[in-house]
Amino acid sequence: MIKNCVLFVCVWALWSCTKQPNLAGLDLETWKNDRKACKNQRLGMVEKLKSLKEELKGVSANDMDDYLGKPDIQQLSDRNQKYYVYFLEKGSQCQDIKQAGKSLTMAIRFSAMGVATEVTFQQGMP
DSSP states (O other): OHHHHHHHHHHHHHHHOOOOOOOTTOOHHHHHHSGGGTTSOGGGGHHHHHHTHHHHTTOBHHHHHHHHOSOSEEEEOGGGOEEEEEEOSOSGGGTOGGGOOSOEEEEEEEOTTSBEEEEEEEESOO
16 A cells, blocks of 8 residues: 555656746747737747757646647657647648648657657648
């Protein structure tokens, strides 16, 4: 019984200690208000985002929702990994999200434990 309690406390402590990223200089309110980049306001934030790439690694998926808002697209991958995809420029996704084309995107890969392990920038979907 005591072993189970100690194990639970250790797992809880590790889970609750996620990284708090320093996103200074990124206008998070404007970011969140430009869903799917249809107002094209996120495009001016690309260079800042690239410079903060390492800050985003180690952040939990739940915390990422708080910082950057819900992803424009969420993809499930193998081994219980997932991707959050955020559009960075206006494109066909503004008319129909199912027709997302070649717009610039940022993809954040989360491990099976729900921690960001990779941040990539590309044209179109990852």
